Amino acid sequence: MAKLAAxxxxxxxxVNAGLTDQNGDLKPALTFDGAHMLPQGYGIVLQNLMPYLKA
Known part of the structure; x- marks a missing residue:
């Protein structure tokens, strides 16, 4: 996606920065089944977006 944007x-x-472990998998603390995020994961996504949302 970064190459396409460039x-x-x-x-x-x-927005995915901080969501994965060293293997590229979703961190266990952020998921209940390895694929779907818990609210904490969405909090990280929101924090990644905040610099772009502030006016």
């Missing part, structure tokens, strides 16, 4: 000269926002 190709089209649009910003890329990595």
């Amino acid at each position: 190709k089209h000269q649009v910003p890329f926002i990595n």
Whole structure:
């Protein structure tokens, strides 16, 4: 996605930063089944977006 954004000269926002472990898997503390996030995971996504949402 980052390469596609760069190709089209649009910003890329990595909302997934901080969600995965060293293997690239969703951190166990952020999921109940390995695929779907708990509210804590969505909190991280929101924090990743906040710098872009503030006016």
